[in-house]
Amino acid sequence: MSVLLGAWTSFAFYTVTKWILFNKMDSSYVSLTAGILLVLHYALNTISVTMMLTNIWKTKEICLLYINSRLLTEKVGTKYVKSPPIFDPLGLFLHLIIPPVLFIPVVATLAPLAQNGIDPYYVLFRNFTYFPKCVTLPGGNGLHPSHPSPLDDIKKTFLPENIFQKTLRFQQHLKTYRQLQILSTISNQVIYFFLPVGMFVVFLCAVTLICWMIKLNSVIPMASMVLSASLVPVLLGTPHYTFPIMADLNTQSDKLVRSWRVEASSRKAMWTKEVNSYGPIRANMGPFNFMRRKTRTQFFAAIFYNTASLVITVKV
Incomplete structure (x- = not known):
């Protein structure tokens, strides 16, 4: 499936780019x-x-992260783990997006069969007459697999937040924190490209779909409206719940390191030098910046600003 997905994306990008550059479309x-x-x-x-x-x-x-995060979780144990809350908004959101995830591929595949003029693959397959329409549409849409979001795994990689919420005796936990720093560095290497690309795709799709629903609701078919209405909550809910989790890594770990430095100042110089070598754990957004508490606000502000500009600019 990975080979088919890569081949399909390369073929489609090459074909459309060639048509645009040579004015063939x-x-x-x-x-x-x-x-x-x-x-x-x-x-x-x-x-x-x-x-x-x-x-x-x-x-x-990825294998190193998975194995070591499991080992660290067993090492820390459940002594400092808080009882789970009665109501978890993140868990509710993850349960609510299950129906759209199952519903969207079916609508995207069957809607072009029922409604003429919305087939996005016509520009790619109009010269291929030996493929019947009932084959090209489900086949083309089926090349897009459903991947689970790894952002929830990032939280599990860095262990629960209680590690940063408790002021522990640093003599016993410096080694554990150093291991967390190493794992966070490897995690940032894993998501180096995925996180910026994912944020850009969410931004692009959210702006396009919201403008589509507001400005073009009288033009587009009802099936496309249902598809858009299912996608928008998923696109906006994902950064709403995942960005604070990643931002708390920096905030809570920074508080812990500062408390350690205060405690180490009254001890031997060896402990002071050791603690000063530690820094906050951060979730980097590729080569650009790291996740902060205000990142979610800035991201949504950019979405709404560009959506409003697009709604004003587009004329039906």
């Missing part, structure tokens, strides 16, 4: 709905290919 070939669906399909394929390449190139790092 007339605007009458592609309807507005089909064009938007094609852009969204390429965006989702991009993040899928990024995940595929990350799993191939970073296999050893």
Whole structure:
């Protein structure tokens, strides 16, 4: 499936780029709905290919993270683990997105069969007459696999937040914290490309779909509206719940290191030098920056600002 996905994405990108550069694709070939669906399909394929390449190139790092995070979890134990809350918003969100994840591929595959003019693959397969439509549509949509988001695994990699919420005696836990720093460095290498690409894809799809629902609701078919209404909560809910988890890694670990430095100042110089070599654990956004508490606000502000600009600019 990974080989098929990579081959399909490369073929589609090459074909469309060639047609655009050499003016071989007339605007009458592609309807507005089909064009938007094609852009969204390429965006989702991009993040899928990024995940595929990350799993191939970073296999050893992923295995190292999985094994050592399990060992550290067993080492820390459940002594400092808080009882789970009665109501967990993140768990509720993950349960609520199960129906859209199952429903979206079915709608995306069957909607072009029932509604003419929204087939985004017509521009790619219009010269291939030996493929019946009932084969090309489900086959093309089926090349986009469903990958579970690794952002929830990132939280498990860095262990529960209680490690940073308790001011522990640093003589006993410096080694554990150093291991966490090493694991966080490896984790940042694993998500080096995926996290920035994923944020860009979420931004692009959210802006496009929200504008689509607001401005073009009288033009696009009802099936496409249902598809958009199912995707938008998933796109907005994912950064809403995952960004604070990643930002808390920096905040809580920074508080812990500062408390250790205060305690080490009254001890021997050896402990002071040891503690000063520790820094906060951060979830980096590729080569750009690390996740902060204000990142979620800035991300949503950019989505709403560009959506409003697009709604004002687009004329039906």
